[in-house]
Amino acid sequence: MLELMIGPRNPWTIFDELESLQANMNELLTGEAASRFEPRSRAAYPPLNVWSSAEGLVVDAEMPGVEPKDVEIAVDGDELTLRGKVNAEAPGAEATALRRERPAGEFLRTLQLPFRANAAAVKASFKSGILRISIPKSEEDKPRKIAIETA
Numbered sequence: 001m002l003e004l005m006i007g008p009r010n011p012w013t014i015f016d017e018l019e020s021l022q023a024n025m026n027e028l029l030t031g032e033a034a035s036r037f038e039p040r041s042r043a044a045y046p047p048l049n050v051w052s053s054a055e056g057l058v059v060d061a062e063m064p065g066v067e068p069k070d071v072e073i074a075v076d077g078d079e080l081t082l083r084g085k086v087n088a089e090a091p092g093a094e095a096t097a098l099r100r101e102r103p104a105g106e107f108l109r110t111l112q113l114p115f116r117a118n119a120a121a122v123k124a125s126f127k128s129g130i131l132r133i134s135i136p137k138s139e140e141d142k143p144r145k146i147a148i149e150t151a
Helices: 013-030
Strands: 048-052 056-062 071-076 079-086 105-112 123-127 130-136
Touching: 048 105, 071 130, 079 130
Parallel strands: none
Antiparallel strands: 048 056, 056 130, 071 079, 079 105, 123 130
């Protein structure tokens, strides 16, 4: 079916069209129709906010309901890896789930850092479901002021 669009186009609709194309190709190649009740796309978990400064990065990872003991943080060179699990709450034996949007199970997320990190100085804190990781740059990657010698 051909659609004719007149007027300004929302730039985000291209992503909807790409997801639809991908779903159609997956169905064609696997011979299986995707469930209508599955999420349209699986977003990376946990969602991250990342800030940069001259000293390094601050990463905030949103993890509601996750226990800090269930999360492992690793920094190796210029990679940050978050690994852990989200425990699903069971509603009870007689309850029927009508909607499940919150993720459950194990997760693994790797973030490429724009510099080599000082792994010994990385700090992490957990408050109100937000994991905050402060990642300082290695001394070699920090900007240096060079004195100019005069003759």
